[in-house]
């Protein structure tokens with residue numbers, strides 16, 4: 001059972017072991033395709049879509065674990081330089097038979113800064129001069145080190161003075177220039193044309209929130225961190241980062257059962273929180289991190305509801321950490337409301353036989369699909 005993780009170091013580039021790949025038997029087209037790329041800390045995800053009629057059709061997708069490129073175990077967060085990242089991107093593009101050069105990149109939430117601010121203006125024309133000045137108060141690094149962007153939040157709930165024409169609520173987004181430069185270099189080195197970059201929050205919302213969803217919470221369980229976004233009317237209202245992720249579950253498991261990290265990772269993925277016939281210490285060790293993440297999330301959601309007097313209707317789980325077996329049941333007991341796994345592939349068309357596979361893999365690809373959908377719309 002533990003064979004493949006152990007052999008990964010020997011067969012670094014045996015992609016059947018390292019990468020999860022699907023493509024339509026080399027049927028990716030040369031024209032019209034666009035590629036969403038999510039360079040996460042533990043793995044790169046790519047999704048190629050094509051417009052057919054009015055819909056977006058899935059052409060290929062793949063995920064490549066980055067651990068071996070940084071000499072660490074699969075499932076752990078890495079911090080690779082642009083040269084190594086480009087190498088990995090070239091590898092997954094080849095292995096997944098990505099044929100289009102037109103890519104769009106999701107940018108890590110940790111490289112960005114988001115805030116909802118209220119400005120005492122009614123006239124949007126004033127914003128171009130006001131927002132950059134105002135941003136200095138909110139962005140915790142020198143303003144010349146970031147690229148800022150913003151948009152006006154429609155005042156659908158009449159919470160601010162916008163309805164009376166006295167204030168505007170603005171969603172302010174800032175990205176570290178260094179991170180932007182790094183992502184662009186990675187794309188360029190891989191001979192791909194990065195159309196645009198987008199903070200992963202927005203990509204996740206596009207792929208995983210449905211129009212009929214009211215106020216929802218997205219919980220992105222990554223390798224080293226968990227990201228929480230409160231979304232209302234498709235617009236992010238509050239963000240929060242928790243410094244615990246799925247790799248911490250693996251480390252706890254490795255300690256408790258005296259297993260290598262690679263073996264613990266394998267065990268986590270295969271057994272998860274399921275109890276029947278398994279060593280109870282497995283569930284206990286995984287729960288140690290999980291409960292910390294869920295308790296902190298519940299606190300943030302509760303505080304948001306009290307402050308805004310609204311009710312979050314649903315929690316949507318994304319990220320590779322959301323694939324943990326039994327997670328949904330545990331999360332439901334914490335949030336005491338509807339909790340679902342993200343199903344981002346539901347926004348694209350694919351052959352029926354892939355239904356189960358894509359439902360299962362979906363949460364991992366929320367960012368890549370979301371950013372690809374935007375690129376497709378901009379073509």
Ligand SMILES: Nc1ncnc2c1ncn2[C@@H]1O[C@H](COP(=O)(O)OP(=O)(O)OP(=O)(O)O)[C@@H](O)[C@H]1O
Pocket residue numbers: 039040041042043044074075076108221222223224225245246247250265268269270272318319320321322323324325364
């Ligand atoms: N089937 C599974 N069961 C449990 N955990 C899993 C499973 N598959 C992957 N994971 C875990 O998910 C984590 C990776 O999630 P994800 O791919 O969302 O992270 P990332 O995007 O690379 O990181 P980040 O978003 O923090 O930069 C890893 O720690 C991995 O162990």
Ligand SMILES: [Mg+2]
Pocket residue numbers: 040041222319367
């Ligand atoms: Mg991620």
